[in-house]
Amino acid sequence: MRLRTAALVLAFSLTGCASPELGVGYYWQSVTGHLSLMQAARPVQDWIDDAQTPDTLKERLQRAQRMRAFAVNALGLPDNASYHRYADLQRRAAVYNVVAAPALSLTLQTWCFPVAGCVGYKGYFSEADAQAFARSLPDTLEVTVYPVPAYSTLGWMNWAGGDPLLNTFIGSPEGELARLLFHELAHQVVYAKNDTVFNESFATAVERLGGARWLAQEASENARETYRVFDERRQQFRALTRVVRGQLQGIYSNSQWDDAEKLRRKAEVMTAFRRDYAAIKTRWGGYAGYDAWVARANNASFGAQAAYDELVPAFTALFEREGQEFNRFYDAVNALAAQPKAARHAALGRLSPVTITQSVRP
Known part of the structure; x- marks a missing residue:
């Protein structure tokens, strides 16, 4: 990936x-x-x-x-x-x-x-x-x-x-x-x-x-069609990994399970992830572009992926709020960047709370 x-x-x-x-x-x-x-x-x-x-x-x-x-x-x-x-x-x-x-x-x-x-x-x-x-x-x-x-x-x-x-x-x-x-x-x-x-x-x-x-x-x-095929596969893969991230997060945050139980359930999720990926790959006609990512997938790779996805729905909503004007959008984002970290994340959460929740939970 x-x-x-x-x-x-x-x-x-x-x-x-x-x-x-x-x-x-x-x-x-x-x-x-x-x-x-x-x-x-x-x-x-x-x-x-x-x-x-x-x-x-x-x-x-x-x-x-x-x-x-x-x-x-x-x-x-x-x-x-x-x-x-x-x-x-x-x-x-x-x-x-x-x-x-x-x-x-x-x-x-x-x-x-x-x-x-x-x-x-x-x-x-x-x-x-x-x-x-x-x-x-x-x-x-x-x-x-x-x-x-x-x-x-x-x-x-x-x-x-x-x-x-x-x-x-x-x-x-x-x-x-x-x-x-x-x-x-x-x-x-x-x-x-x-x-x-x-x-x-x-x-x-x-x-x-x-x-x-x-x-x-x-x-x-031709370029648009090439990209459409490429992006369709990427969106399907991202949808799969979002679900897996949410499942893992749910396991790790469950206070009723001890570490051994969490590790057992984690292993089940990862097995299902690779099985589901294999099914998607078959539908793609064998396209192997994500094989390396899946082979090394672990908490680190899922955590890194989340950094690039988690707040995108909120930023998109902010762009819409600013009339789809890029300069106004940048000014609004710079204003957020000037706030303390917790405050800026809270403000973004209020922009698109449902979408953001769905992006990190199954």
């Missing part, structure tokens, strides 16, 4: 003292990894003018630039240096995220950084380093490592050329590429420290709203 193409790498936030928990080595890999990425980037027009650039890549870069302009003109997203350069990293992901959660909880372990605050994942530029860190975590935690095609520096690096387009996502289907760019740019509009669910749900709402507009107004009929 593309869970999420939008992680916030923390190399840009390395001002102040390093956290003792993370260590100097972690910060060093963050800085050198990000600098290497930035150094690999060249202006998009240079790639287009280069006779050695494959025609398919030229076409995708040109399309991405049209999406970049659309983001500014139609969605009110920032007009800055980001996504006007391209880099081929010679690997399959920009970073590799480690997420962890206890055996009887969907609450993610958090790691804290000087500027970005506390987030529910830890990113590495090397997959081997990510796997090594995952193995070092206590056995009491369920851990997942997953590839992330893109990340945002929240606009902090626009002075140095901004976040570049990458080989890790430039070949995505048109609808997915548009959504990813809109998601990442949304992180430059609003960022609430220490609130991953708020930040990612907001960016996910922007990607869905903006992606729908792009497909309706700019995409070809």
